[in-house]
Amino acid sequence: MSVVVVVGTQWGDEGKGKIIDVLTKDADVIARYQGGHNAGHTVMIGEEEFVFHLIPTGILHRGKICILGNGVVIDPCALINEIKWIREKGIEVDNNLFISDRAHLVLPYHQIYDIKDEKRRGDNKIGTTGRGIGPSYTDKIARIGIRMADYMDKDLFYERLKTNISEKNLFLVRYYGHEGFKFDEIFDRFMEYRKEIEGYITDTNIILKESISQGKNILCEGAQGTMLDIDFGIYPFVTSSNSTVGGVCTGLGIAPGKIDRVIGVVKAYTTRVGEGPFPTELSDSVGMRLRDQGKEYGATTGRPRRCGWFDAVVVRYAAWINGIDRLALTKLDVLDRCEKIYICTGYQYNGKILKEFPSSLNIIKKCQPIYKEMDGWIEDIRGIDSFDDLPENAKRYIEEISNIVETDLSIISTGQRREETILLEENSFLNNDHSNQYKWRDT
Ligand code: GDP
Ligand code: IMO
Ligand code: MG
Numbered sequence: 001m002s003v004v005v006v007v008g009t010q011w012g013d014e015g016k017g018k019i020i021d022v023l024t025k026d027a028d029v030i031a032r033y034q035g036g037h038n039a040g041h042t043v044m045i046g047e048e049e050f051v052f053h054l055i056p057t058g059i060l061h062r063g064k065i066c067i068l069g070n071g072v073v074i075d076p077c078a079l080i081n082e083i084k085w086i087r088e089k090g091i092e093v094d095n096n097l098f099i100s101d102r103a104h105l106v107l108p109y110h111q112i113y114d115i116k117d118e119k120r121r122g123d124n125k126i127g128t129t130g131r132g133i134g135p136s137y138t139d140k141i142a143r144i145g146i147r148m149a150d151y152m153d154k155d156l157f158y159e160r161l162k163t164n165i166s167e168k169n170l171f172l173v174r175y176y177g178h179e180g181f182k183f184d185e186i187f188d189r190f191m192e193y194r195k196e197i198e199g200y201i202t203d204t205n206i207i208l209k210e211s212i213s214q215g216k217n218i219l220c221e222g223a224q225g226t227m228l229d230i231d232f233g234i235y236p237f238v239t240s241s242n243s244t245v246g247g248v249c250t251g252l253g254i255a256p257g258k259i260d261r262v263i264g265v266v267k268a269y270t271t272r273v274g275e276g277p278f279p280t281e282l283s284d285s286v287g288m289r290l291r292d293q294g295k296e297y298g299a300t301t302g303r304p305r306r307c308g309w310f311d312a313v314v315v316r317y318a319a320w321i322n323g324i325d326r327l328a329l330t331k332l333d334v335l336d337r338c339e340k341i342y343i344c345t346g347y348q349y350n351g352k353i354l355k356e357f358p359s360s361l362n363i364i365k366k367c368q369p370i371y372k373e374m375d376g377w378i379e380d381i382r383g384i385d386s387f388d389d390l391p392e393n394a395k396r397y398i399e400e401i402s403n404i405v406e407t408d409l410s411i412i413s414t415g416q417r418r419e420e421t422i423l424l425e426e427n428s429f430l431n432n433d434h435s436n437q438y439k440w441r442d443t
Contacts, residue, residue: 005220008222011272016041029207031204032056032068042299114130136240262325268331280309326425328410332381332398377393
C-alpha cells in the first residue's frame with residue numbers, strides 16, 4: 001500500500017494530467033484534493049485529447065475509484081457537463097466516482113463576483129480563470145459557504161441560499177450595477193442539478209480510510225502548482241487553495257504520516273497563465289518559439305501561456321515546500337530545436353545573489369535571473385522511451401536539473417502520449433505487488 005501525491009512545482013500546466021495517467025496503472029484510487037474547474041489536465045490517448053477540469057483523470061481507466069475530496073470546490077453545472085462529455089466518449093461514470101459531502105459549492109454569484117472583481121482591479125487584476133473559484137473559497141473561509149451535505153438537505157439549502165443571495169445582491173446591485181440574482185430561479189435550477197449528482201455524494205473520507213486500511217494504492221492528483229499556492233505562491237497572484245502537499249491532508253483527510261511519496265511534476269522550461277511576476281519570462285522571439293513548440297495555450301481558458309527558461313530557484317523551493325521525493329520532468333522534446341538552453345540558478349537583486357525565493361512582491365519584480373548556459377541537442381527526441389537513447393546533451397541537461405534541485409528523477413516525458421515516457425523506476429507506489437498489473441484501456 002502507499003499514498004503517492006502528484007504536485008505541480010511551477011505555475012501549473014506542468015503536465016500533471018499526463019504523469020497521473022501514467023501512474024494510474026498502479027493506483028486503485030485517484031483523488032483530487034483542491035481547486036475546482038479552474039484546472040485543465042490533459043491526457044492524450046492515441047490521437048484523442050481528453051481535458052479534465054474537475055474529475056480525476058483516473059476515470060479513463062476502468063476499475064479505478066475516483067474521488068473529489070472535501071478540499072475541492074464544485075460547480076454542479078460544470079460537473080454535470082463533464083460527466084456528460086466523459087460518457088459521450090464511451091467511458092463509464094457510475095460506481096467509480098465519489099464526491100465528498102464536505103466539498104463546497106461554486107454558485108452562480110461566485111462566478112459573477114470573480115468576473116466583476118477582476119474588472120474592478122483593472123491593471124492590478126490577477127488574471128483568474130473567471131470560474132468563481134476564489135469567491136467560493138472566500139465564502140468557505142467566511143463560514144457562509146454551502147457544502148454538498150447542506151445542498152443535499154433541501155430545507156437547509158433553501159435557508160442558506162436565500163440568505164446568501166440576499167446578501168450578495170446588496171453589493172452586486174448597488175456597487176456593480178448587476179441586475180441581481182433571483183432566488184427562486186437559482187434554487188429551482190440547483191434542485192434539478194441535485195437530481196443528477198446526488199448519487200455521487202458521500203463521505204469520501206470513509207472510502208479513503210477503508211482503502212488505506214485494505215492496503216490499496218492512492219494517487220492524489222494536485223491541481224495548479226506551488227507558485228499558485230495561496231500561502232507559498234506569489235501572493236496575490238495565486239489561486240485560492242493550497243495546491244502544495246499540505247492540501248492533501250486538509251482536502252482529503254489523509255494524515256501527513258500516511259503520505260509515502262511526493263512526485264513533483266516539472267516542465268523542462270517555465271510557463272504561467274495570468275498576471276504576476278515571472279522572473280525568467282522571455283518576452284522575445286525565443287519565448288514565442290517555446291509557446292509554439294510547446295503548444296502553450298491554456299487548457300481551460302485557451303489563453304496564451306507566458307514562457308521562459310527553467311527556474312531552478314522556483315523548483316528547489318517547491319521541492320522543499322512539498323518534500324518532493326522524485327521529479328517527473330515533462331516536455332523535454334519542446335527544447336529539441338534550441339541551440340542553447342538556460343537554467344536560472346539564482347537571482348541578482350540589489351547587488352546580492354538570492355538563492356531562495358523571496359516573499360516580497362517588489363523584490364521579486366526586480367530580481368534578475370542568473371543563468372547557466374547549456375548546449376542544446378538539435379535532435380528529435382519525441383517518443384524516446386529509454387534514457388540511454390537520449391542525446392548526450394539532453395542527458396546533461398536532465399542531470400543538471402536533478403543536481404541543482406537536489407532531487408532524483410523518476411519519470412521523463414518526451415511527448416504527449418502515454419507511451420512517450422521514460423520510466424526510470426519500475427513502480428512509484430513503492431510496493432512489489434504487481435497483481436494489479438496495468439492494462440491499456442481499449443479506446
Ligand atoms: P496540467 O494542468 O499540469 O495537467 O497540464 P496541461 O494539460 O494543462 O498542459 C500540459 C500540456 O502539455 C498538455 O497539452 C499535454 O498534453 C502536453 N504534454 C505533457 N507532457 C508532454 C511532453 O512530454 N511533451 C509534449 N510535447 N507535450 C506534453
Ligand atoms: P492546472 O491544474 C495554470 C491561475 C490563473 C490565475 C490564478 C488564479 O491545469 O495546472 P483562479 O481562477 O484559480 O482564481 O486564478 O491561477 N490558474 C492556473 N494556471 N494552471 C492551472 O491549473 C490554473 N488554475 C488557476 O490563470 O493566474
Ligand atoms: Mg492545466
